[in-house]
Amino acid sequence: MMENVIIVGSGPAGLTAALYTAREGLNPLVISGMAFGGQLQLTTVVENFPAFPDGIPGPDLVMRIRNQAQKFGARFIDEDLTGIEADGDPFKVMVNEKEYESRSIIIATGASAKWLGLDSEQRLIGRGVSSCATCDGPLYRNKKVAVVGGGDTAMEDSLFLSKFAREVIIIHRRDKFRASKILQSRVMSTSNIKIRWNSIVDEVIGSEFVKGIRIKDTVNGTLDEIQIDGLFVAIGHAPNTSFLKGKLKLDEKGYIITRDEVFTDIPGIFVAGDVADKRYRQAITAAASGAKAALEVRAFLM
Numbered sequence: 001m002m003e004n005v006i007i008v009g010s011g012p013a014g015l016t017a018a019l020y021t022a023r024e025g026l027n028p029l030v031i032s033g034m035a036f037g038g039q040l041q042l043t044t045v046v047e048n049f050p051a052f053p054d055g056i057p058g059p060d061l062v063m064r065i066r067n068q069a070q071k072f073g074a075r076f077i078d079e080d081l082t083g084i085e086a087d088g089d090p091f092k093v094m095v096n097e098k099e100y101e102s103r104s105i106i107i108a109t110g111a112s113a114k115w116l117g118l119d120s121e122q123r124l125i126g127r128g129v130s131s132c133a134t135c136d137g138p139l140y141r142n143k144k145v146a147v148v149g150g151g152d153t154a155m156e157d158s159l160f161l162s163k164f165a166r167e168v169i170i171i172h173r174r175d176k177f178r179a180s181k182i183l184q185s186r187v188m189s190t191s192n193i194k195i196r197w198n199s200i201v202d203e204v205i206g207s208e209f210v211k212g213i214r215i216k217d218t219v220n221g222t223l224d225e226i227q228i229d230g231l232f233v234a235i236g237h238a239p240n241t242s243f244l245k246g247k248l249k250l251d252e253k254g255y256i257i258t259r260d261e262v263f264t265d266i267p268g269i270f271v272a273g274d275v276a277d278k279r280y281r282q283a284i285t286a287a288a289s290g291a292k293a294a295l296e297v298r299a300f301l302m
Helices: 012-023 038-042 058-071 119-123 133-140 152-161 181-188 283-301
Strands: 006-008 029-031 075-077 083-085 091-095 098-102 105-107 111-113 144-148 167-171 193-196 199-205 212-217 223-227 230-233 237-239 269-271
Touching (some): 006 012, 006 091, 012 029, 012 038, 012 283, 038 111, 105 283, 152 167, 167 199, 181 193
Parallel strands (some): 006 029, 006 105, 144 230
Antiparallel strands (some): 083 091, 091 098, 111 237, 199 212, 212 223
């Protein structure tokens, strides 16, 4: 069976693309992956997505969009993609032992946050541990939080959180930041931001929710504990593009290089969401790019 469009990915970008192409009667096939929903699955409450004034749990939001797409005919395969042939006519997508052919493809595999690698951190993701200050920061009004990192993202997150939190502590493994000078200056001049130099998080403390962190000094190895309400990990994101190496043009960090937001260098292959967006990384911007990619698929198939 020849598909009109195959969508790879099931976060807000892929699901919105599925909704739009389904309403166009294109009967999209979505390779959603085992980790359905992307980063929204790790978000406790989404308060900045339109139409939900009281907020909505991230997993509930992605299920609503999925159900809406299915209503118009989108089909889902909840398995991981295992291969892609981007240089043929038609394109081919492999899922385990099965091969699917399509006239067009939308890549919406997103980007994954880099974590510290602690068992306690993973256990408390969505329960006080977050990788998205913009998403979760307002939940910590008048509370005490920590940010791990030393780059621009960590500085931007700390400045954003300082508008809500009573105190923000930056945990950095070295004795100086690698962030831009202007962001460093803003952080240094913000009264409720404190810095712990030469430090790493050794353990996240809490049974059901984050209660604190244990910090290890990288110079002398001493340990101490800090009571906090939330931990924001800001050490970067990695685009989920390993399967595209040698098939599409990627930048030095692995993000897909696009033209006019959603076009790749191969006609018929389009991009949506955080797999190409290293600046905004918001559910609403991902959804918007999914809509744009879907509209371009429609034009391509006409």
